[in-house]
Amino acid sequence: MKTHKSANFDLLMLEKTAEQKTNQWVYHLLRTNLLCGKIAPGIPLTIRGLAEALNVSPMPVREALHRLTCEGAVEAKNNRRVIVPLMTAEKFNELCEMRILLEAHAAENALPYIREADITNLESIDSSIDEAVQRGDVEATSLLNQEFHRSLYSANPFQIVVPLIESVWLQLGPFSRIAISKLEKIYIVDRHMEAIDALKRHNSFGLRCAIEADIRDGIASIKTVEGIHNYFKGVA
Amino acid sequence: MKTHKSANFDLLMLEKTAEQKTNQWVYHLLRTNLLCGKIAPGIPLTIRGLAEALNVSPMPVREALHRLTCEGAVEAKNNRRVIVPLMTAEKFNELCEMRILLEAHAAENALPYIREADITNLESIDSSIDEAVQRGDVEATSLLNQEFHRSLYSANPFQIVVPLIESVWLQLGPFSRIAISKLEKIYIVDRHMEAIDALKRHNSFGLRCAIEADIRDGIASIKTVEGIHNYFKGVA
DNA sequence: CTACTACAAATGTGATCACATTATTTAAAA
DNA sequence: TTTTAAATAATGTGATCACATTTGTAGTAG
Numbered sequence: 001m002k003t004h005k006s007a008n009f010d011l012l013m014l015e016k017t018a019e020q021k022t023n024q025w026v027y028h029l030l031r032t033n034l035l036c037g038k039i040a041p042g043i044p045l046t047i048r049g050l051a052e053a054l055n056v057s058p059m060p061v062r063e064a065l066h067r068l069t070c071e072g073a074v075e076a077k078n079n080r081r082v083i084v085p086l087m088t089a090e091k092f093n094e095l096c097e098m099r100i101l102l103e104a105h106a107a108e109n110a111l112p113y114i115r116e117a118d119i120t121n122l123e124s125i126d127s128s129i130d131e132a133v134q135r136g137d138v139e140a141t142s143l144l145n146q147e148f149h150r151s152l153y154s155a156n157p158f159q160i161v162v163p164l165i166e167s168v169w170l171q172l173g174p175f176s177r178i179a180i181s182k183l184e185k186i187y188i189v190d191r192h193m194e195a196i197d198a199l200k201r202h203n204s205f206g207l208r209c210a211i212e213a214d215i216r217d218g219i220a221s222i223k224t225v226e227g228i229h230n231y232f233k234g235v236a
Numbered sequence: 237m238k239t240h241k242s243a244n245f246d247l248l249m250l251e252k253t254a255e256q257k258t259n260q261w262v263y264h265l266l267r268t269n270l271l272c273g274k275i276a277p278g279i280p281l282t283i284r285g286l287a288e289a290l291n292v293s294p295m296p297v298r299e300a301l302h303r304l305t306c307e308g309a310v311e312a313k314n315n316r317r318v319i320v321p322l323m324t325a326e327k328f329n330e331l332c333e334m335r336i337l338l339e340a341h342a343a344e345n346a347l348p349y350i351r352e353a354d355i356t357n358l359e360s361i362d363s364s365i366d367e368a369v370q371r372g373d374v375e376a377t378s379l380l381n382q383e384f385h386r387s388l389y390s391a392n393p394f395q396i397v398v399p400l401i402e403s404v405w406l407q408l409g410p411f412s413r414i415a416i417s418k419l420e421k422i423y424i425v426d427r428h429m430e431a432i433d434a435l436k437r438h439n440s441f442g443l444r445c446a447i448e449a450d451i452r453d454g455i456a457s458i459k460t461v462e463g464i465h466n467y468f469k470g471v472a
Numbered sequence: 473c474t475a476c477t478a479c480a481a482a483t484g485t486g487a488t489c490a491c492a493t494t495a496t497t498t499a500a501a502a
Numbered sequence: 503t504t505t506t507a508a509a510t511a512a513t514g515t516g517a518t519c520a521c522a523t524t525t526g527t528a529g530t531a532g
Contacts, residue, residue, distance in 0.1 A: 021486090022486070023485075046513065047513075048512075049513095056486090057486060057488080058486095058487085058488090059485075060485085060486070062514085062515090063485095066299055066302060070303045070306055072396070080513065080514060080515095081495090081513090082514095088394070097345075098341075098396065101338075105334075105337055109330070159330065161330070161334060163308060167400065168400075171396065257515070283484070285482095292516090294484095295517065296516070299515095315525085316485095316525090317524095317525090
């Protein structure tokens, strides 16, 4: 029996597919948990603790944590601790501006490559989001929402912006969860529908507006949350 | 005597400072070599080969290569090879657009935080660039040029965009070297001077224009290079 | 001379260990 | 009871090893 420190992480597990290496599995698992806000800011993530919690050797966890660090998802303090970074109001604003800047650009540059199959796919994802919202599944809603955006931007085969966008998402992680959990169903669906309509009409400006509005809706909904200030830095 | 594979990498060495860990040293060394184009696209980078060339154990190289992979500086093929990715015309255009988008934004958001000390620092860097250009030192010019831009954008203490910009730089790495090597001295200095002037006058739009022009000059100079097509994918 | 097969070398991944550094607990003193 | 100091536990880093997979090279058959 390990008498270590009872590393009880409350993680949502993913099954490890056969073709993916252990480090990829660990990376995607941690990443998913960060993106849907399952790991709270401030608590330290340790290599050995996670390794024990996931029943793997420390090595894959080490690589996954390093990768998440360089993507900005977690922060390596100088005192040898890795934590989910605390949010500040200024950083939050910068991240939101960055989302709009990058995603509006990505959407416009994806538009010329959109085919009917892509639109069908997006509509399918959107209806999945609808289901997830109706059954109150916050994690699924958050992840499906990201899949919607990523699928749209990835239609451009020469795109290099998605990794940058995902880095921003990772840094917004815990907050996007709050946003989605408080979000009225109507807003999300509407904006995604607007985006799909713009795609069908090859309307570049309309697409940009829909994406921007979708993001701003999320931001606005965050700011209406009652105890939102408690999630910012400086408050325990 | 190791009879391995004579891993002769032509790297420009950096001295390992006392306070930095081995993996950080390896990372910065490889990064610097990639940024100034010392490592040509296509050739495979191996953990053991680099470890032998740098006289370190494979472990720090492993971490450095993983980090560079997730930053897009090198590409991990599905067969187990890590190479400097080959450039395509479309990808090049996307990267250039991304530079302008991100750096113009970064410059504008840095402007309110610029102090006289920052301007003095930028002028100092600019004169160093001048010296490097005059003595024909391509690597130094490339690195100093990046330092100019990074220093400018980093004036904003809440900035989160510099890591994204650096990722784009890394992906443009080998090409920026070509650009700088062919660049007329006048252009660089002029644009940087324009930027500094705009800073002094707190002229946001002027700053944006100067940065955009600086980037576009670099792109334009690349496109005038004679054998530039040889550096794109598809040509040996 | 070319194409396919088998053997050998090399590679990335994961595991385990040693060590210096840091965090946490325990004990003592005020 | 509070503060300080020593001792103990835990951590990240780097090194080495084992193993499955892939690459590269001879060697053979056609």
